[in-house]
Amino acid sequence: MSEIAQKDRSKLYHFIESNMTIYDDDIEFVDSTNIFTSGFVSSIFAMRLLNFLENEFSITVPDEDIVISNFSSVNKMCEMVSRLKTIEAHA
């Protein structure tokens, strides 16, 4: 399975951080943080995440993967992107 490079992970962090609706300096935001339940972003932001991931990583997320749980944390998104890139590489 292809790995998501650190610089791509950083881009994802930057995109989420620039759209956060919480601005405290002392929040904990790590790879496993659920960005929706933690209140960092609204669920409507998930739609923008879908567009961001498809454009940034040149993938097409199939309909069955368009579920909010696949977009809930940096880890979950990286797992999905990695899986889809592997499938596309073997297609």
Place this chain on the structure above:
Amino acid sequence: MTLIGIVGAGVMGVDVAINCAACGYQVVLMDKSAEVIAKAQLEIPKRLRNYKMLSPAYRELDASQLSSLINFTTDISSLSDCPWVIENVTEDWDTKASVYKQLDQICSDRTYYAVNTSCISITKVAALMQYPEKVIGMHFMNPAPIKRCVEAIRGFHTSEDTIDAAKEFLKSLKKRMVLVNDMPGFVANRLSHLFMNEAAFLVQDNVADAVAIDSIFKEGYGHAMGPLETADLIGLDTVVNSLKILYESFQDPKFRCCPSLQKMVDAGLLGRKSGQGFYSY
């Protein structure tokens, strides 16, 4: 199958079309610009994918099936047989007036008109029509396919029959109608702009910073967003313009624009779209 006419194929018009088609209606989506209509055709499958994420009701829908329920046109006369016409053109009086004058010539006394607006007077629109009792405001919230609440506005002439028909129609779209009366800003804009303006005064008066104000709003009152991040999202120039309209309409000092908010706009700090507002982006 009931035919719903939708005028204006911008962001809101397309979203309302998706909502209607998803609920089983045949839709005529009309825009005077062929370019906008062509873009709308491409936009619908993309938006549907987005809404699949947020609502189980959209998960099972097939994009081609949904698109097949929507007829795209630049010809306003295609709306002549629609029992409902939902108008979504730009929030500009001259643009809206031009559309309603045409609809009045084309449609019959059986047509109900829904004015999708957050600020244009429903009474003034109705005054353009032969059947003003058939005109009602429907302020859909963004994104329309997801947000359940619709602020419905009763104009001076709006009849009880029209209100009942609107309630039934919105129910069929899985919406909940909240009926209010016609006054500038209705409820949504009038309230939200007071909150945003007062929050700007709090920053100006050095009572608290933006983070503290928004935190109290969210964590204390349970709102999804604070007034200042909302202002940044809408655009501070838009907020200032709306405040000016409210001030001029009511001649009430409570709507006076916070001087520091005006100063931010003058300095080009417009919120998210300029990269700097109450927050940096």
